[in-house]
Amino acid sequence: MAEVVAGVGVSHIPALGAMMEGTSGGPTATVFDTFAPIRDWVAERELDTLIVIYNDHASAFSLELLPTFAIGAAPSYAPADEGYGPRQVAVAEGDLDLSWHLIDKVIPEGFDLAVCQQLDVDHGFTVPMTVLFGSPQEWPVRVVPIAVNVVQQPTPSAQRCFDLGRAIGRAVASFGEERRVGVIGTGGMSHQLQGRRAGHINEVFDRRFLEEIVDHPDRLAGLTNTEYIHEAGSEGAELVMWLVMRGALSDKVVEGYSGYHIPVSNTAAGIVALDNVGAPVGVVG
Incomplete structure (x- = not known):
C-alpha cells in the first residue's frame, strides 16, 4: 500500500535557505528562478511523508559520537540551535509508524542504523524543506530523518549509500499502510570550506553527476570516497x-526537473527531481 513516488536531490547550503525566503531581485531572484519550480512539482505529487537523507553539522552529534547512519524515531523534530539560534521554521512532525517499520526491515539487511527517539535537525534538513515548501506555519508532510556521516573519516562509500537506499525502497514497499513517500537526498554540490582548495567548484563534475544520477547511478556508486573528494571537494x-535517495527508487525513473547555480556562498548548488516508475530492486510487481 505504501510506495516511493518520487525522489529529489538538493543542496542544503545555509545561504540557499535564506535566499529562498526572499525574492527582492538581483542574485536572489536568479537563485529563486533556479530552485522555485520544484515547489509546484512536489505539490503535484501529493506526498504524505518525506524520508530526508541529510548530515548533521555538530548539532545533534559530535566528533566524539558520530554514527555512520542514524534514523529518527521521534514524534517531532525541532530546528537545532547551530550557534546563532535555530532557523525560524516549523517543527517537523515525525511519521513514527514508518520510522519503526524502516528500523525493523533495514537493520536486519545489515545496515546498523542508530535509533534516535529524540533528535533536533539543523540546516542540512531544514534548508531542503524550505526549498521544497517555502516557509509555512506547518510542513505539509510528515518526515523520517536519516543522518549520514559525511564529516569524519571513515565515511560510508557511495556504493554503501546506494545499497542503503535500495534497502529503504524495499522496506517502504512492504509497509502495510497507505503512504505516498518522497525521498530527499541533500548536500553538495562541489565545494570545499577549508585548506588550499577552499572555494573549489567543479562544474563539469557537477553537471555530469546531475545527468548520471538519472539513468546511470551505478557509475556514481562505483566512485571511491577519494574520487569524490578529488572531484567535488571535501564537502x-x-x-x-x-x-541513498536514488537507491530507494527503481532502476527506471523519469526526470521531472533539474537545475544548477553557481556560486551560492562559494558553493555550487544543484537540484534534480525524479518520478519513480517501477518497483524497488528485490520487490516484485
Missing part, C-alpha cells in the same frame, strides 16, 4: 547522500 563528497 562536495556529501553527494553520496543523493545516492
Whole structure:
C-alpha cells in the first residue's frame, strides 16, 4: 500500500535557505528562478511523508559520537540551535509508524542504523524543506530523518549509500499502510570550506553527476570516497547522500526537473527531481 513516488536531490547550503525566503531581485531572484519550480512539482505529487537523507553539522552529534547512519524515531523534530539560534521554521512532525517499520526491515539487511527517539535537525534538513515548501506555519508532510556521516573519516562509500537506499525502497514497499513517500537526498554540490582548495567548484563534475544520477547511478556508486573528494571537494563528497535517495527508487525513473547555480556562498548548488516508475530492486510487481 505504501510506495516511493518520487525522489529529489538538493543542496542544503545555509545561504540557499535564506535566499529562498526572499525574492527582492538581483542574485536572489536568479537563485529563486533556479530552485522555485520544484515547489509546484512536489505539490503535484501529493506526498504524505518525506524520508530526508541529510548530515548533521555538530548539532545533534559530535566528533566524539558520530554514527555512520542514524534514523529518527521521534514524534517531532525541532530546528537545532547551530550557534546563532535555530532557523525560524516549523517543527517537523515525525511519521513514527514508518520510522519503526524502516528500523525493523533495514537493520536486519545489515545496515546498523542508530535509533534516535529524540533528535533536533539543523540546516542540512531544514534548508531542503524550505526549498521544497517555502516557509509555512506547518510542513505539509510528515518526515523520517536519516543522518549520514559525511564529516569524519571513515565515511560510508557511495556504493554503501546506494545499497542503503535500495534497502529503504524495499522496506517502504512492504509497509502495510497507505503512504505516498518522497525521498530527499541533500548536500553538495562541489565545494570545499577549508585548506588550499577552499572555494573549489567543479562544474563539469557537477553537471555530469546531475545527468548520471538519472539513468546511470551505478557509475556514481562505483566512485571511491577519494574520487569524490578529488572531484567535488571535501564537502562536495556529501553527494553520496543523493545516492541513498536514488537507491530507494527503481532502476527506471523519469526526470521531472533539474537545475544548477553557481556560486551560492562559494558553493555550487544543484537540484534534480525524479518520478519513480517501477518497483524497488528485490520487490516484485
